[in-house]
Amino acid sequence: MANNDLRKRIKEVAVEHFNKDGYYGTTIRNIANEVNCSLPMIYYYYKSKKELFDDIIKKEFFDIIKKQTSKLKMDNVIDFYTRFIYDLNNLSDYDKKVYRLGIKVYLSFDGDEELMNLMDEWEKTIMPRHYQLLEPYLKNTDNKTAVVRTLVHLLETMIENIVVKNRYLPENEIREEIAIVLKDCE
Amino acid sequence: MANNDLRKRIKEVAVEHFNKDGYYGTTIRNIANEVNCSLPMIYYYYKSKKELFDDIIKKEFFDIIKKQTSKLKMDNVIDFYTRFIYDLNNLSDYDKKVYRLGIKVYLSFDGDEELMNLMDEWEKTIMPRHYQLLEPYLKNTDNKTAVVRTLVHLLETMIENIVVKNRYLPENEIREEIAIVLKDCE
DNA sequence: CTTCTTATTTAACGTTCGTTAGTATTGTAA
DNA sequence: TTACAATACTAACGAACGTTAAATAAGAAG
Missing domain, CATH: 1.10.357 (Tetracycline Repressor; domain 2)
Structure with a gap:
């Protein structure tokens, strides 16, 4: 149910952070904090930080x-x-x-x-x-x-x-x- | 003698790295490596990473x-x-x-x-x-x-x-x- | 109720970061 | 040559990083 909700929410927050702090300035921990989920959940939906970034550019x-x-x-x-x-x-x-x-x-x-x-x-x-x-x-x-x-x-x-x-x-x-x-x- | 040479060289390399990798992607170690000096020398001439960055923008x-x-x-x-x-x-x-x-x-x-x-x-x-x-x-x-x-x-x-x-x-x-x-x- | 998959967590790994304390080397002036 | 400041280094600190192993919780299927 919340399946794709969380995945989407992660990407939304990631967009914000990559924008504000750049790739290196953005940390998975900060994203997880703002999404209000635990840190490894990011890795449950995205293979790595790089894949998350690439996904935003290539798809969105x-x-x-x-x-x-x-x-x-x-x-x-x-x-x-x-x-x-x-x-x-x-x-x-x-x-x-x-x-x-x-x-x-x-x-x-x-x-x-x-x-x-x-x-x-x-x-x-x-x-x-x-x-x-x-x-x-x-x-x-x-x-x-x-x-x-x-x-x-x-x-x-x-x-x-x-x-x-x-x-x-x-x-x-x-x-x-x-x-x-x-x-x-x- | 090498006084201002090294200071200048550090800034030059820093400009390159900040350009390529951004503020957070740039590390003092990488700068020191490329300059061929030890890491604390950067701190000898610049108070902090932030001051080095600010100096480039504000002055240069x-x-x-x-x-x-x-x-x-x-x-x-x-x-x-x-x-x-x-x-x-x-x-x-x-x-x-x-x-x-x-x-x-x-x-x-x-x-x-x-x-x-x-x-x-x-x-x-x-x-x-x-x-x-x-x-x-x-x-x-x-x-x-x-x-x-x-x-x-x-x-x-x-x-x-x-x-x-x-x-x-x-x-x-x-x-x-x-x-x-x-x-x-x- | 049991079984199996999906979703989520806690805890930790090895690494690298910015920064500094402490020490050695060099250059200069007496 | 001695004394002192300027320049340089080695080594390490604590904190934060990306990532993962292992365990738990929740949901669906039988």
Whole structure:
């Protein structure tokens, strides 16, 4: 009954601790304490500390990313990207922390080489995906790749503001910035 | 004689380790090993592990930041910001790592609350400084603050690419992106 | 009620951590 | 060469770490 409840709760608390203190700063004991279970219970559900960390990144983080990128329906370009970013404000606390932890690994501030490689592969898909999305709307632009690159860079900072720095970004500010880069798409 | 040499060398190695493994993942023993000195020598020059970390951020990092912001001479806006970012490519390895560590603290991926507060204060000065710099050149723009905000956001990602992800950003790519945001300043 | 699996605990293992006491070596000034 | 401060080391402290063995408690199945 409580079977998967405890497993889930452990992961939730782990996300919090890995976020706050990093991989090495997080201890199994602290997690067990906050979960209110005994220390070996963590090992009952997860083979090791590393597996717990990897599970969060490989499953939880990439789930969020996939969920996010699957919402790719385009009408107005600026509207779309504004919503794409704005929606991040409404992620659950848990999802936001998982996302944050993922970015931490993405910047190789935590995690190991294996996870870094996963991130590298994922990163390679970003630019082409947005280029493909934007290409039809950039008819009058001479340097399409530059615009796409600039937009993606801008999106990255805004994601970081919401997810990593945990700030609320109002919709109009998001729209303003995106509109400046996509000026020719209005 | 070797007085300050060893002190300096310890800090250099510490920067490397704090970067790679974070505060908790870094051990005084590992630092001492790489420096090729005995373990208590670290304590001869630095009161504690925390003081060593704080010293790097408070002195080294903010030195780099101050050096960077002091170079504020403006002729052509786009030229200026292009150079501002491009020059980061040529930072020494040591400076780059210190910068990277600073960003890690800035994103509160490492360090404690005290350092975070320092970063917050510093961050507050960024936007006004660039606004003041850019204001004379934005005569024809209706929403000046949005342009400045977008530019600063864009700069942040490019800095992160060079310093955190350790990538080389070619001058023309930097210029392209900045020019898109500062289109009306050419 | 018994049997067997699943869930949970107590207690401890070996290791490594940050830190320090105590001692030796070196350099310098008299 | 002697005296003294600065620089360096060996050895160890107690605490905390990841992990596991062994035992117990709870639930389901017969």
